[in-house]
Amino acid sequence: MAGSAGSVCQTRRVFGVLIRIDSVTKRYPDGTIAVDRLSLEIPDRSITVLVGPSGCGKTTTLRMINRMVEPSEGTILLDGKDVQQQPVNALRRSMGYVIQNAGLFQHRTIVDNIATVPRLLGWNKHKARARAAELMKRVGLDASLAERYPYQLSGGQQQRVGVARALAADPPVLLMDEPFSAVDPVVRKGLQDELLRIQDELGKTIVFVTHDIDEAVKLGTMVAVMRTGGRLAQFAPPAELLSNPADAFVEDFLGADRGIRRLSFFPSAGLRLLTSPVVAVDATAEQIAARDTAGAPYLLVTDLDGRPLGWSEPGDLTAGDVRPERLLPHGRPFVAGTDSLRAALDCAVLSPTGWAVAVDAGGRVTGVVSQQAIAEAIRGAHAEGRADAAADAKAVR
Amino acid sequence: MNRFFDIPSDLQHSWLGLIGLHLREALLPVLAGLVLALPLAQLCVRFRWLYPPVLWVTTVFYAIPSLAFFVVLIDYTGQTELTVMIPLAVYSLVVLVPAIVDGVRSVPQETLAAATAMGFGPVRRYAQVQLPIAVPAIIAGLRVATVSSISLVSVGMLIGNQGALGNLLHDAQIYNRPELAWNSVLTTAVLAVLADAALVLVRVLLTPWMPSGGRGRRPKPAADRPEPAAPALKDAAR
Known part of the structure; x- marks a missing residue:
């Protein structure tokens, strides 16, 4: 992550x-x-x-x-x-060394490229190749590429080989x-x-x-x-x-x-999320009316699993007749806790309502937060950040 | 047709014997040239200032007619095969030295830096990285040197029947048998084509890592292979 x-x-x-x-x-x-x-x-x-x-x-x-x-x-x-x-x-x-364009040995197979330094260090061929195979897995290369030559790989794959080759002797x-x-x-x-x-x-x-x-x-x-x-x-x-x-x-x-x-x-974990402006798609008229009084100018409608569908003005919602296609888009939600304040702010700025939608790792809504609330959190984080930075600087010295 | 292969006895060889002799006189000089060119080229790569003068000297040698070489050498090596082979070896340098230098220089900077950074010393780096990657360029040079050497052997006839298949040209004249001249020319040409094909095969076997098409190792998309008409169109465009 x-x-x-x-x-x-x-x-x-x-x-x-x-x-x-x-x-x-x-x-x-x-x-x-x-x-x-x-x-x-x-x-x-x-x-x-x-x-x-x-x-x-x-x-x-x-x-x-x-x-x-x-x-x-x-x-x-x-x-x-x-x-x-x-x-x-x-x-x-x-010391492992990784260079721009990978600098692979074009005349050697991928597995032999990765095994280069172990072989220089005198490992036997079998052990060096076993180590190379292990590293291919570690850097996310399919084992079927082992006997290929560099020209048969994409630039990104070649660079992975470059990283694997640098790690081969565990420097x-x-x-x-x-x-x-x-x-x-x-x-x-x-x-x-x-x-x-x-x-x-x-x-x-x-x-x-x-x-x-x-x-x-x-x-x-x-x-x-x-x-x-x-x-x-x-x-x-x-x-x-x-x-x-x-x-x-x-x-x-x-x-x-x-x-x-x-x-x-800065983590988004400290944001105070509001759950009151969130209604399910099958909400009754009373539920909608109750949410209306929560003070948010918009209500977020979720599907029956709790995933966001879109925003609506409270007056536009009719119980039993919520049409998702008529809702305002909710933009890209942020994952509460895992994502940073930058992601939360981005989400709020992109949302047509000015409110950001927070979800859990499974994509279910955990609450909503306004731009104002995010701005407050940023001010708080900066104050904390200054104190932390001073402490960090001391620790590094 | 029998007369075509009926080699006059003054040549002291059968047709196949002449072919063997011809190949020996043509290929040994190329081999000697390669042995000489490898260290010479390495010096040129290492000391860049050396390359232009070396290139200049090999070109001047190439410009010396073989007859002039023979006149000088005959005092030392007599009317022997060696007198024919020494100029041929010297001539091959004009092709082989630049081929090896270009091949070794064509190794990408990143590859060299990576080799150094992984702890290859200069000798190991040369033998295990630079030379193998230069193989296609070296063999390209060898092909030109070999074909040219096979055709040049014939002049050996000028110093007393040391020209192998070329001697047939002389006999065609003195015995008034034009079919011997045809034999000489055609056999020499076929030898050159076969030697060239053999070198191409060697390269294919030595460089399974080359991306170029037409090897049958990996099917290439048809678009990579030029249409037969394409070269003709290119010519027309010039």
């Missing part, structure tokens, strides 16, 4: 620090500076996103972690040990370089949700590079916003980033509707 369109982006737990980037600079022979005195503490067992415009040094930073690029100055510590003191191929085999660290930016938005959303699900199961330390701030906010436990010239603009949890951008650059990069997007981090 984590990460699906409207649901609340949970604050994921942060453990220790696994990767410490300590005032690292990368200067190329021609004088260009890709990364400029960057310091970052990448927390254990969580997703840290490096985000920024092209040329901000985010990919260079990622590649310095597995030494595909060597820093000019500064050190990078992995679990307390300087990566530059470690044998390079062994270091790389201990503690996963480096992901714009892995989902070459697939279409629908597939990308699926891959993001899948990544969050896998992360919930496996708890890897993931460093994720993207230029897409929405992706960063959705996936990141911590988000590092970088600016052109390879400097860190802000390093914060996504909710804090949205509420407290460090400067004009970050604010600009976040885009115009950051206030709305921030609502994704």
Whole structure:
């Protein structure tokens, strides 16, 4: 459920620090500076996103972690040990790597692609293939694809293979370089949700590079916003980033509707739902009259199972003769508790009556709520959010 | 028709014997060229500045007439098969080096980066990733080099009957038997076509991972195969 369109982006737990980037600079022979005195503490067992415009040094930073690029100055510590003191191929085999367009070996079958690192580590063929088959299942690939070649798979499937290949030797660290930016938005959303699900199961330390701030906010436990010239603009949890951008650059990069997007981090559980304006389709005249006095300008009509049919003005309802086709549309309901305030607000804004319909996981109406009530909840959440953010910031430090 | 295969005794070979000789003189140089071209091409990939001069040198070698080669080599290797094969090996480089360089360079950047990131050292990456992916390009080069080599062997007749099937051309002249010239030309052409087909077969067997159609491994939609008339239409459009 984590990460699906409207649901609340949970604050994921942060453990220790696994990767410490300590005032690292990368200067190329021609004088260009890709990364400029960057310091970052990448927390254990969580997703840290490096985000920024092209040329901000985010990919260079990622590649310095597995030494595909060597820093000019500064050190990078992995679990307390300087990566530059470690044998390079062994270091790389201990980190999964996922790249844009997957970068699969086109001359090897899917199962052999996934088994690459285990084979490099000297596993026997049988064990490596068994492990590959297990991972195909984990990333949602059908077992029948095992003996296919990469060209026979769609872009999204290839990217799943890329993720499976990176996970094959069960490395503690996963480096992901714009892995989902070459697939279409629908597939990308699926891959993001899948990544969050896998992360919930496996708890890897993931460093994720993207230029897409929405992706960063959705996936990141911590988000590092970088600016052109390879400097860190802000390093914060996504909710804090949205509420407290460090400067004009970050604010600009976040885009115009950051206030709305921030609502994704607030649960709808606290909304007070009204059940009085809800009537069943077979309601009697007395029931309708009783609902009428509840103070809501509209009544929500449900079918006999409790699923929403539509809105009506109380005076337009005749007992025994409710015609669903004459009701006002109810829009897309939100799932009370699971969905965020953003989903609830969206629902109210889209509803012709200005009221949002709350349902349970089975789609049955649990109540209705007005725009005013949602706005009140948002004000309350912001007040709470400020207190939480302060506490979070302390905890991370 | 009997006279067609009646090979004059001065050639000291039967018709089939000449074919064997011809194949040996044509294919060994291509093999030697490949062995030489592989490391040369790898150097060109690794040090980009080396590629233009290497290409220039192989082209200049290709421009030297084989007769000139023979005049120089004959002092060292005499009137032997080797004198014929050395120029042929050198000629094959002009096709093979660029074919291998282009093939190795055609490996996508992401694939190379992924290989490096998974802990492939340079040698392993070359042998297990770059070279296999370059196989189609390398075989395309081998096809041109092989066919050209099979046709060029004939000039060996100029240095004392070292031209295998080409020697028949000389005999056709001195014995006034034109059917021997036909035999030489037709047999050489058939050998070239068969060698080419064999290389295509090798490629099909080595690259089950190639998406292109017409392999029978996976039925491709009809739209992928050009209509027979399509090339003709293209020509008309030019």
